[in-house]
Amino acid sequence: MAKVPVQFTLNGSEKAEFVESGTTLLNALRDKIGDTSPKGGCHQGTCGACSVIIDGELRLSCLTLAETCGGADVRTTAGLAEGGVLHPLQRAFLDAFATQCGFCTPGMIMAAKVLLDRTPNPSREDVVEALSGNICRCTGYEPIIQAVLLAARANSQNAA
Amino acid sequence: MSLALQTFSSVKDANAALQAAGTRYLGGGTLVVRAANEGDVAVFNLIRVSDPALSQIAVSGGKVRLGASVTMAAIARHPELAALAPAARAVGGPAIRNMATVGGNLFAPAPYGDFAVALLALDATVVTQAGEVPIETFLADRDTSRAILTAVDIALPKAESFRFLKVSRVKPKGVSVLSIAALLELASDGTVTSARIALGCMADRPMRALAAEKALLGCKLTPQEIAPALTAASEGIAPITDPIASAWYRAEVLPVHLGRLLLD
Ligand SMILES: Cc1cc2nc3c(=O)[nH]c(=O)nc-3n(C[C@H](O)[C@H](O)[C@H](O)COP(=O)(O)OP(=O)(O)OC[C@H]3O[C@@H](n4cnc5c(N)ncnc54)[C@H](O)[C@@H]3O)c2cc1C
Numbered sequence: 001m002a003k004v005p006v007q008f009t010l011n012g013s014e015k016a017e018f019v020e021s022g023t024t025l026l027n028a029l030r031d032k033i034g035d036t037s038p039k040g041g042c043h044q045g046t047c048g049a050c051s052v053i054i055d056g057e058l059r060l061s062c063l064t065l066a067e068t069c070g071g072a073d074v075r076t077t078a079g080l081a082e083g084g085v086l087h088p089l090q091r092a093f094l095d096a097f098a099t100q101c102g103f104c105t106p107g108m109i110m111a112a113k114v115l116l117d118r119t120p121n122p123s124r125e126d127v128v129e130a131l132s133g134n135i136c137r138c139t140g141y142e143p144i145i146q147a148v149l150l151a152a153r154a155n156s157q158n159a160a
Numbered sequence: 161m162s163l164a165l166q167t168f169s170s171v172k173d174a175n176a177a178l179q180a181a182g183t184r185y186l187g188g189g190t191l192v193v194r195a196a197n198e199g200d201v202a203v204f205n206l207i208r209v210s211d212p213a214l215s216q217i218a219v220s221g222g223k224v225r226l227g228a229s230v231t232m233a234a235i236a237r238h239p240e241l242a243a244l245a246p247a248a249r250a251v252g253g254p255a256i257r258n259m260a261t262v263g264g265n266l267f268a269p270a271p272y273g274d275f276a277v278a279l280l281a282l283d284a285t286v287v288t289q290a291g292e293v294p295i296e297t298f299l300a301d302r303d304t305s306r307a308i309l310t311a312v313d314i315a316l317p318k319a320e321s322f323r324f325l326k327v328s329r330v331k332p333k334g335v336s337v338l339s340i341a342a343l344l345e346l347a348s349d350g351t352v353t354s355a356r357i358a359l360g361c362m363a364d365r366p367m368r369a370l371a372a373e374k375a376l377l378g379c380k381l382t383p384q385e386i387a388p389a390l391t392a393a394s395e396g397i398a399p400i401t402d403p404i405a406s407a408w409y410r411a412e413v414l415p416v417h418l419g420r421l422l423l424d
């Protein structure tokens with residue numbers, strides 16, 4: 001199978017790789033580039049563990065071909081912490097015990113991030129809707145919802 | 161997985177390439193890439209078109225042209241498409257809606273195709289390079305269709321005359337038990353003067369409830385007067401069976417949900 005070049009920015013830094021045509025972004029990120037924060041839960045679009053942010057929009061990297069991301073701005077959970085300081089969402093997931101096995105966490109955090117970027121003070125319904133494409137088999141969801149609301153409150157306190 | 165992707169700048173060149181064996185158009189990829197991930201080797205070449213016209217939404221004089229690559233998210237947030245937003249929002253979760261296209265939804269087999277159900281009730285016209293066809297013709301022939309859809313045209317309904325309902329078990333984003341869209345015109349005394357009703361999951365693709373449409377004419381939207389239409393809704397249906405619901409269950413609950421939609 002012919003290899004094709006793909007080039008995009010990942011969490012702000014330029015990446016260029018040759019991948020086999022038809023490679024998913026998920027596989028390119030994990031196996032070629034070494035960012036294992038997006039998880040492959042189902043490769044069927046159903047679990048949301050592979051969620052990433054492409055040009056500001058939540059996408060499933062398991063259903064996105066890497067070749068279609070040329071020039072795109074790709075963001076993953078691995079890029080959230082700055083200088084060893086956790087992002088408010090990561091902090092809130094720890095503080096609210098929203099992570100058990102952790103497999104869903106990077107996808108949940110990406111889905112929550114696009115929500116908070118657009119809606120800094122979401123309602124509980126907004127949070128449920130934003131996370132509705134993401135499955136968690138451990139927590140029962142309630143701690144995750146609380147974590148996102150906690151992160152939103154922390155953000156608004158910092159802004160005040 | 162062995163897929164190869166080719167990108168064309170024009171629909172014409174892409175249409176020529178699409179005629180090759182094992183080749184499909186790549187919309188948002190939520191169904192074709194998923195099938196490849198699952199091990200489906202029937203499709204090994206994907207074609208896409210980079211022409212930005214395919215992603216445009218044009219609204220003028222009550223007419224809407226939705227480019228085939230327009231996503232459900234783009235429809236849901238468009239200020240002039242509020243009447244279509246409930247149907248667009250019914251598709252998948254947020255990430256799916258950012259990827260799922262209008263073109264792909266028209267090909268999606270039941271239980272998918274919720275947005276196509278709305279388009280059927282709205283009597284959409286499906287546009288390809290070869291010309292324009294009514295959505296019913298397109299749906300009937302879609303299994304053998306080898307042409308790229310470029311756009312879908314509809315007349316924008318008044319919000320109060322268009323109703324959409326998706327029933328699912330998992331809230332807020334589960335797969336359809338069924339979906340219903342209805343375009344109703346009412347006279348000033350409340351009698352139905354025209355009705356177009358489309359059903360999802362009642363066959364392998366969206367279908368019209370022709371007998372129910374006919375039975376509704378001249379009725380007021382009261383439980384007594386719509387009762388014959390609810391009975392007639394089951395005429396000609398062949399619901400799907402899947403892990404969400406059996407054909408029997410879907411047929412049983414159709415009149416209940418159609419009633420709720422009409423009396424709402
Ligand atoms: C987890 C999950 C949940 C989902 N939930 C829903 C739901 O609730 N409701 C629902 O309706 N659907 C749902 N879907 C199905 C699917 O996402 C949608 O139907 C979507 O609109 C398909 O569009 P796409 O662009 O992704 O299609 P693709 O996968 O890109 O294409 C699907 C088919 O259509 C053909 N095609 C696409 N565009 C064109 C075109 N312009 N011209 C010619 N052929 C074309 C392709 O060749 C392919 O055969 C879900 C899917 C997943 C994975």
Ligand code: FES
Nearest residue numbers: 041042043048062
């Ligand atoms: S791995 Fe992509 S949605 Fe499950």
Ligand code: FES
Nearest residue numbers: 100104136137138
């Ligand atoms: S913490 Fe285990 S799947 Fe969510």
